Amino acid sequence: MYSNEEKRLTPREWRERFREGEVRPTVGLAEGFVQLHLVVLPQEQAFDFLLYCQRNPLACPLVEMLEPGTFTSQKMAPGANLGTDLPLYRIFEKGVLKGEADNIKDMWNNKMVAFLLGCGLSVDQFLLEVGIPVRHLEEGQFGSIFITNLETAAAGIFRGPIAVSMRPVAGEKVAKAVQITSRFPAFHGEPIYIGDPGFIGIQDLQKPDFGTPLTIKKGETPVFWACGVTAQLSALCGKVDFMITQAPSHMLITDIRSASMAAY
Amino acid sequence: MYSNEEKRLTPREWRERFREGEVRPTVGLAEGFVQLHLVVLPQEQAFDFLLYCQRNPLACPLVEMLEPGTFTSQKMAPGANLGTDLPLYRIFEKGVLKGEADNIKDMWNNKMVAFLLGCGLSVDQFLLEVGIPVRHLEEGQFGSIFITNLETAAAGIFRGPIAVSMRPVAGEKVAKAVQITSRFPAFHGEPIYIGDPGFIGIQDLQKPDFGTPLTIKKGETPVFWACGVTAQLSALCGKVDFMITQAPSHMLITDIRSASMAAY
Numbered sequence: 001m002y003s004n005e006e007k008r009l010t011p012r013e014w015r016e017r018f019r020e021g022e023v024r025p026t027v028g029l030a031e032g033f034v035q036l037h038l039v040v041l042p043q044e045q046a047f048d049f050l051l052y053c054q055r056n057p058l059a060c061p062l063v064e065m066l067e068p069g070t071f072t073s074q075k076m077a078p079g080a081n082l083g084t085d086l087p088l089y090r091i092f093e094k095g096v097l098k099g100e101a102d103n104i105k106d107m108w109n110n111k112m113v114a115f116l117l118g119c120g121l122s123v124d125q126f127l128l129e130v131g132i133p134v135r136h137l138e139e140g141q142f143g144s145i146f147i148t149n150l151e152t153a154a155a156g157i158f159r160g161p162i163a164v165s166m167r168p169v170a171g172e173k174v175a176k177a178v179q180i181t182s183r184f185p186a187f188h189g190e191p192i193y194i195g196d197p198g199f200i201g202i203q204d205l206q207k208p209d210f211g212t213p214l215t216i217k218k219g220e221t222p223v224f225w226a227c228g229v230t231a232q233l234s235a236l237c238g239k240v241d242f243m244i245t246q247a248p249s250h251m252l253i254t255d256i257r258s259a260s261m262a263a264y
Numbered sequence: 265m266y267s268n269e270e271k272r273l274t275p276r277e278w279r280e281r282f283r284e285g286e287v288r289p290t291v292g293l294a295e296g297f298v299q300l301h302l303v304v305l306p307q308e309q310a311f312d313f314l315l316y317c318q319r320n321p322l323a324c325p326l327v328e329m330l331e332p333g334t335f336t337s338q339k340m341a342p343g344a345n346l347g348t349d350l351p352l353y354r355i356f357e358k359g360v361l362k363g364e365a366d367n368i369k370d371m372w373n374n375k376m377v378a379f380l381l382g383c384g385l386s387v388d389q390f391l392l393e394v395g396i397p398v399r400h401l402e403e404g405q406f407g408s409i410f411i412t413n414l415e416t417a418a419a420g421i422f423r424g425p426i427a428v429s430m431r432p433v434a435g436e437k438v439a440k441a442v443q444i445t446s447r448f449p450a451f452h453g454e455p456i457y458i459g460d461p462g463f464i465g466i467q468d469l470q471k472p473d474f475g476t477p478l479t480i481k482k483g484e485t486p487v488f489w490a491c492g493v494t495a496q497l498s499a500l501c502g503k504v505d506f507m508i509t510q511a512p513s514h515m516l517i518t519d520i521r522s523a524s525m526a527a528y
Contacts, residue, residue: 171464
């Protein structure tokens with residue numbers, strides 16, 4: 001997936017490459033460092049979105065929020081320009097995808113607010129470390145994501161269903177998966193549902209709403225974690241005038257080590 | 265179940281009553297205090313049983329072990345006489361139940377060793393505190409216990425299957441049930457299995473091997489914790505010459521508060 005030379009690149013060096021125009025998924029890059037979702041919204045919606053994150057912490061784990069009009073990260077990637085330092089962006093208008101761009105310098109104005117949200121892929125390394133295989137890594141996929149019938153707590157125009165990512169886990173390792181992910185609330189924390197998928201509105205585990213299906217073996221239990229797609233859905237459901245996000249799998253690579261985000 | 269006067273009785277006062285001959289199940293008595301299983305074995309088997317507990321900590325959480333021939337608790341119920349202070353005992357010979365007695369004074373000799381093991385019922389109060397209903401309490405039962413196809417790690421003559429207790433938990437509360445019970449390794453800790461009962465050899469959840477069946481509602485996941493019955497089974501499987509245990513639900517009431525047994 002990447003060369004030995006690339007394996008040694010720091011988060012800062014990757015951000016420089018993206019700033020200079022390189023476009024590639026960030027999966028597996030700068031191993032051990034936190035990668036984050038970006039959501040940029042008009043200032044008029046920023047208060048409600050902040051409230052929405054506060055009310056739905058498992059689905060929308062907000063780890064950094066910038067002042068209106070500011071585009072330089074202070075905490076997670078100090079000095080990073082959020083308008084240029086991610087590989088690929090998506091622009092939405094009135095709830096509809098309008099296009100992609102490798103930077104959003106020209107779209108940024110002093111009425112816009114940037115939010116950085118944690119990403120569930122960051123816990124994969126900890127699951128592996130405690131001996132829990134991660135099927136989407138084994139199968140070279142980004143995972144299975146489903147829209148459930150569970151509702152988020154609304155705030156302003158932001159509302160909608162909870163999206164979940166699913167990992168199949170052997171029945172005797174489910175408790176361990178809960179324990180290890182509980183330690184990382186910034187990466188969606190513990191599972192929000194363990195059990196019958198039909199009860200949360202998932203008719204067929206082989207037909208995810210986003211991503212790709214995963215093999216589920218005998219003796220494995222489907223375990224569901226809240227997913228960052230929830231935030232994006234809430235903005236689309238709310239038909240927010242304007243929103244920029246990173247493109248799927250094209251995340252912000254930060255300078256913070258994932259292990260340091262453990263809550264205990 | 266018991267009078268207001270009885271509700272105020274201390275663990276020590278209950279043990280006095282049992283010493284004087286009262287026989288009754290200890291469920292619900294001296295609320296908030298740890299209740300324990302008693303296993304008494306000949307000294308020849310004590311080393312192997314200790315090793316067995318060490319190798320199977322979730323199933324056999326050993327919280328106190330006395331010197332051979334000693335029958336006074338030091339740690340969990342200081343001064344309690346383990347030969348008289350429990351309400352009812354069971355005597356096994358060569359793996360077969362020989363009878364029950366309200367004290368074992370005459371059977372005790374200086375070649376016998378007493379073990380005190382944690383009990384899963386002690387976590388019910390913590391499940392309730394975090395908002396997880398406990399079905400066997402709701403239905404006035406002691407719970408459903410199953411013998412699985414999971415094997416313990418053997419030690420000497422002690423070997424056999426892991427027995428589990430089952431609690432039905434709403435899918436969205438399973439993670440919380442794992443989190444709270446993880447804090448209490450002395451009471452069997454986190455679940456050992458969450459998922460398809462058939463995979464661990466349980467054909468019908470409505471036909472427990474011990475205890476009574478429990479209602480399982482739509483959207484609930486059967487969650488399995490290792491159970492103290494495992495220790496008893498291992499002694500019976502091993503056809504140990506002689507063993508004394510407390511009768512089911514007739515536990516040792518200790519002076520230690522359950523909350524103080526939290527590992528973190």
